[in-house]
Amino acid sequence: MARTPTTHDPFNAVAEPKRRQVLAVMGTQELSVNEIVERLGWNQPMVSKHLRVLKQVGLVSERRVGRQRMYQVNAEKLRPIFDWVTPFEKLWNERFDRLDEVLEEMQKRRKNNE
Amino acid sequence: MARTPTTHDPFNAVAEPKRRQVLAVMGTQELSVNEIVERLGWNQPMVSKHLRVLKQVGLVSERRVGRQRMYQVNAEKLRPIFDWVTPFEKLWNERFDRLDEVLEEMQKRRKNNE
DNA sequence: TTGACATATTCCTATATAGGAATATAATAC
DNA sequence: GTATTATATTCCTATATAGGAATATGTCAA
Incomplete structure (x- = not known):
């Protein structure tokens, strides 16, 4: 059997250090992907991929505004x-x-x- | 690049649900491998393997007593x-x-x- | 409709499990 | 030495990444 998938629960999702960074940089603010990209200095696909995992476990929520997608930490998870x-x-x-x-x-x- | 190894830090070590169970069943007691095996109802190699990971990240300490190995949670980690x-x-x-x-x-x- | 902008997805690969089964190591007793 | 008890390790395999590179999708503006 393989390892528990990262999308299985919050424990596995935040085991990845980069995803903890994403959550930390977001804090209490609602940010667009590009704003997160700028703050972290990573490439855009990398940020999107990590956001995807975080979203799948419910750790962030997504809201579409025009061509932007605003993300926000859902701390309760x-x-x-x-x-x-x-x-x-x-x-x-x-x-x-x-x-x-x-x-x-x-x-x-x-x-x-x- | 692959996923962060389970032995990399406590976050990754306890991402595995079984390892959280091991820590929970140990609590504040010092237990031998067999005692843990009995309490969890798993096979012995499985327990030993998980203890190995926990030990590598310092989450448990090991003490040899005769042919037994006593394990204890190192909560600070x-x-x-x-x-x-x-x-x-x-x-x-x-x-x-x-x-x-x-x-x-x-x-x-x-x-x-x- | 064409271009620019914002974001997501796909394809690729090296790497690391977790568990089952079998076996090895180590210590003690007889 | 030999058997027994206690624990660790090895071998095997299916599975799932994380990141880079390239590309796709979606939305707005002129």
């Missing part, structure tokens, strides 16, 4: 990543008296079989 | 993921009066070229 990684954060960042909470969260996670 | 995804969390989770902070963080991130 990053939530599964945030939710998955947050419990671990306690392990390096907080005092030991919250370890029990960490364990509880792990337990729930285990039940959900994820 | 997940920090880059946490740090990257956290600013976006504000976009869906908090009131709009903190949007300026979000933008600041995005800006810093952009300067670090990540």
Whole structure:
């Protein structure tokens, strides 16, 4: 079997460093492809291709305006990543008296079989 | 060029759902390979292979005890993921009066070229 | 309708899996 | 030594990129 496709979920989509760059450069703004191209200094097809993957997993939304296509980050799709990684954060960042909470969260996670 | 290797960084390592399961099932405990095998119900080589990738990116540490190998999650290696995804969390989770902070963080991130 | 602009797609290739099956290595006990 | 237990590795294959280069599609303007 091959690797999980990049378009399978947000985890796989943002595993590619360039796609994280795209999201970071977009931030909260709605940008056209060319604006992203300018900010990143990449060639246009490369940007379009990465946007395609991001769009397929819902990480960006597209809106057509004349001959432009405006893209915008759909941050909520990053939530599964945030939710998955947050419990671990306690392990390096907080005092030991919250370890029990960490364990509880792990337990729930285990039940959900994820 | 091919896809970024799974062993390149934590982002790529945990893109594989099975490896997230491994980390979740380990939690805060130090477990032998067989203990992980039992908890997940997978075959042993499969577990070993995934542990290998996780170890190569530092997400787990290994300790040899007799013929066993004890593995433990090294949560800190997940920090880059946490740090990257956290600013976006504000976009869906908090009131709009903190949007300026979000933008600041995005800006810093952009300067670090990540 | 022709040209310019904005963006997407296709074709190509080197590369890297993930999983199954079989086997190798290592440590311990007898 | 030999068997047993614990774990890792090798061999195999189908599959999916990511990037470069070239080209296609779509839209507007004169």
